[in-house]
Amino acid sequence: MKKARELIISPKISKKQLGKFLLQLENEGIRMVYLDPKVLGKTKTKLITIYPSTSAKYVIIDKEITSKPKGKKVGRRFKVLSNTDIENILTSAKKGLDFVIVEVKDWKIIPLENIIAKLHKIHTKIFALARNPKEVRKMFSILEVGVDGVIFEVSSINEVREALVYLSSRNYELKTAKIIEIKEIGDGERVCVDTASMLHRGEGMLIGNRSNFMFLVHNESVGSSFTSPRPFRVNAGAVHCYTLSPDGTTKYLSEIETGTEILILDTKGKARRVTVGRSKIETRPMLMIKAKAGGEVGGIIAQDAETIRFVKPNGGLISVTHLKKGDSVLAYAKTAAGRHFGMEVTDEYILEK
Numbered sequence: 627m628k629k630a631r632e633l634i635i636s637p638k639i640s641k642k643q644l645g646k647f648l649l650q651l652e653n654e655g656i657r658m659v660y661l662d663p664k665v666l667g668k669t670k671t672k673l674i675t676i677y678p679s680t681s682a683k684y685v686i687i688d689k690e691i692t693s694k695p696k697g698k699k700v701g702r703r704f705k706v707l708s709n710t711d712i713e714n715i716l717t718s719a720k721k722g723l724d725f726v727i728v729e730v731k732d733w734k735i736i737p738l739e740n741i742i743a744k745l746h747k748i749h750t751k752i753f754a755l756a757r758n759p760k761e762v763r764k765m766f767s768i769l770e771v772g773v774d775g776v777i778f779e780v781s782s783i784n785e786v787r788e789a790l791v792y793l794s795s796r797n798y799e800l801k802t803a804k805i806i807e808i809k810e811i812g813d814g815e816r817v818c819v820d821t822a823s824m825l826h827r828g829e830g831m832l833i834g835n836r837s838n839f840m841f842l843v844h845n846e847s848v849g850s851s852f853t854s855p856r857p858f859r860v861n862a863g864a865v866h867c868y869t870l871s872p873d874g875t876t877k878y879l880s881e882i883e884t885g886t887e888i889l890i891l892d893t894k895g896k897a898r899r900v901t902v903g904r905s906k907i908e909t910r911p912m913l914m915i916k917a918k919a920g921g922e923v924g925g926i927i928a929q930d931a932e933t934i935r936f937v938k939p940n941g942g943l944i945s946v947t948h949l950k951k952g953d954s955v956l957a958y959a960k961t962a963a964g965r966h967f968g969m970e971v972t973d974e975y976i977l978e979k
Contacts, residue, residue, distance in 0.1 A: 634658040635658070636778065637659065637781075651786065657674055662675070690718065691723060699724035701725035704728055706730045720748065723750050726750060728741060728752060738754060739768055742773065752773045753774060757779075762789045802919065803917035804917055804952060811912050812912065815909055817905060819862050819882060820856075820859050821859070822903040825857050825900075827848070828892050831845075831869055832889065833867050833869055835866070840957060841915075842957065843934065843935070845859060846933055861934050864879070884902060884905070887901055911929070912930055931946075931947065
C-alpha cells in the first residue's frame with residue numbers, strides 16, 4: 627500500500643518574489659515548504675514549514691532528542707554513505723523522531739530501499755532530497771511504497787508543476803464546450819498515439835488546433851462490434867494539432883515519437899504522465915469540429931471514424947461521427963497566449979483562427 631506522499635518545496639526565490647510564489651504553491655496543492663518561518667513575515671499562507679528552527683512546525687534538530695517542543699514534529703538530517711549510517715538512522719528513529727531527512731549521494735535506490743524496509747514498521751516519516759522532477763518520481767516509487775516526502779529545491783513554479791505531473795497530482799480545469807460546427811474536410815494525416823501504459827475509461831489526451839483550447843479525446847479502451855479494444859491507444863488528431871506536455875509546454879502531434887512523454891487526463895482533469903511506445907501517421911478522411919467554452923472558441927481536426935470519441939460532461943462518451951451542433955463535451959480552455967517553441971509567452975499578442 628502506497629503512503630500519503632508529500633512534495634516539500636525548498637524555494638530558491640528572491641524575497642521580493644517569495645510572497646507570490648508561496649501563493650502559487652498553495653494553488654498547486656503544495657502543503658509543506660523547507661523554509662525559515664521568520665522569512666514568511668506577514669505573508670498570508672497556510673503552508674507548513676520544515677526547518678532547523680523552533681518556529682517551524684517540523685523542527686530539524688542536530689543532536690539526539692531530549693524534549694519535544696509542544697505541538698511540534700521533531701526530526702534529524704542524515705547523510706548516508708554506508709550501512710552503518712542506516713543503522714544510526716534506525717537507532718535515532720526509535721528514540722522518538724517524528725521524521726528523518728535522508729541525503730544519499732551516488733547510490734540512491736538501494737540505501738533508500740534499506741531505510742524504508744527498516745523504518746516502515748515504526749511511525750517515523752522518511753523525507754528524501756531530490757535534484758530534479760525525475761528523481762522526485764523515483765523517490766516516491768522505491769519499494770512500491772516509496773518515501774513519505776521529497777524535499778525539492780526549485781527556482782520556478784514550472785519545476786513544481788512538472789514534479790506534480792510525475793506524481794499524477796497535477797489538475798487541469800476542464801470546462802463544458804458546446805459544439806458549434808462540424809464539417810467534413812477530405813483527407814489529411816492523422817496521428818495515432820500508442821502509449822506504453824494501459825489507459826482507463828474516462829482517460830484521454832488534450833488535443834486542439836489552438837494551444838489554449840483543447841478537447842479531451844478519449845482512448846480506445848471501449849472497442850466495438852467491429853474493433854477490438856486497444857486500451858493503450860489514442861487516435862489523437864491531425865498532424866498540426868497541439869497537445870500539452872508534462873512540463874506545461876505544447877507539442878505538435880507530428881513531433882510525438884517513441885520515448886516522448888505526454889499527458890493523460892481523466893474526466894476530473896487529473897493528469898498523469900505516460901511514455902509513447904509508437905506514433906503512427908496515416909492518411910484518413912477528416913472532420914473539422916469547432917466548439918465554444920465561455921468566451922473562447924476552438925477547434926480540432928480529427929479522423930472521421932466511429933472509434934474517435936470525445937467525453938461528455940457527465941462522463942459518457944460520444945463518437946465524433948455522432949456529434950451534432952449543440953452537443954456538450956469536455957475541453958480545456960483559457961485565454962489565448964502566444965507560444966514560442968511550445969513555451970507560453972503571456973505578454974505577446976496572438977490571434978489564431
